[in-house]
Amino acid sequence: MILQEKINELNRKAESLGIVECIKTLADEGKTIFTTSFGYEDQVLSDIIFTNALPVDVVTLDTGRLFKETYSVFYQTVQKYDKQIKVYSPDSHAVEKLMTGKGPFSFYESTDNRHECCRIRKVEPLNRALKRVAFWITGIRADQSPNRQGTHFFEVDEKRGIIKYNPLLKWTLEEVKIYIQENKVPYNILHDKGFVSIGCEPCTRAIEPGEDFRAGRWWWEEGSKKECGLHTK
Numbered sequence: 001m002i003l004q005e006k007i008n009e010l011n012r013k014a015e016s017l018g019i020v021e022c023i024k025t026l027a028d029e030g031k032t033i034f035t036t037s038f039g040y041e042d043q044v045l046s047d048i049i050f051t052n053a054l055p056v057d058v059v060t061l062d063t064g065r066l067f068k069e070t071y072s073v074f075y076q077t078v079q080k081y082d083k084q085i086k087v088y089s090p091d092s093h094a095v096e097k098l099m100t101g102k103g104p105f106s107f108y109e110s111t112d113n114r115h116e117c118c119r120i121r122k123v124e125p126l127n128r129a130l131k132r133v134a135f136w137i138t139g140i141r142a143d144q145s146p147n148r149q150g151t152h153f154f155e156v157d158e159k160r161g162i163i164k165y166n167p168l169l170k171w172t173l174e175e176v177k178i179y180i181q182e183n184k185v186p187y188n189i190l191h192d193k194g195f196v197s198i199g200c201e202p203c204t205r206a207i208e209p210g211e212d213f214r215a216g217r218w219w220w221e222e223g224s225k226k227e228c229g230l231h232t233k
Helices: 002-014 019-029 040-051 068-081 090-102 113-129 173-182 189-193
Strands: 034-035 057-061 085-086 135-137 154-157 163-167
Touching: 002 019, 002 154, 002 163, 019 034, 019 040, 019 135, 019 163, 034 040, 034 113, 040 057, 040 068, 040 173, 057 113, 068 189, 085 113, 090 113
Parallel strands: 034 057, 034 135, 057 085, 135 163
Antiparallel strands: 154 163
16 A cells, blocks of 8 residues: 555656656665667667766666667667666576577467567566666556556556656657657667567567557567566556
8 A cells, every 4th residue: 555655646746747857756765777678768768867867777688689780779879878788688597498498489389488488588687687676667658559558657566566667658659759869869770660669589570550569579479468578567
């Protein structure tokens, strides 16, 4: 109940405070991290955090299966801001066991296999990154998928026992693009080729005009409410 009261208080503040003020408030109260995958939204938040020298740890998950373009924007970001981005990688023994037992493309064979790969390469490293963290900042926007439309600025991540802050929740994709352009923020050039949501290379494709935002992720699975386990309700 106390935690929910805290969430309610933060959501009320978020309606009137700007992103910078909200993040400063969180950092004053406890350890705060931001996880980036170097997509449009995450680059906006990295720019806000770095240019305002906010006391937030910026971290990323290197799954071992990322696009070379993603590594490129990672490099460009570090060069532009002269700031450190901490990398978390999957447990090597778990990856070795998965690859030896099921091969490199087991995730195409079943949803369970795909979840297993995401759990090893993404969820487990994220859980390590979020240990002893009070607040987790993400680049989630409400219109990214039906599964995210009921999201609030502040929510409880019950599995991890921390508070999640989604500062770009009400931003549109167009607003994100304008920010990137006006502030000359490095971005993943795959966005110019129809890639909207960019994850691991074998599990991401470009989408056609009019397709669902998440259609390019795990496209061989049915439905639009597809997540990897990082963001759960």
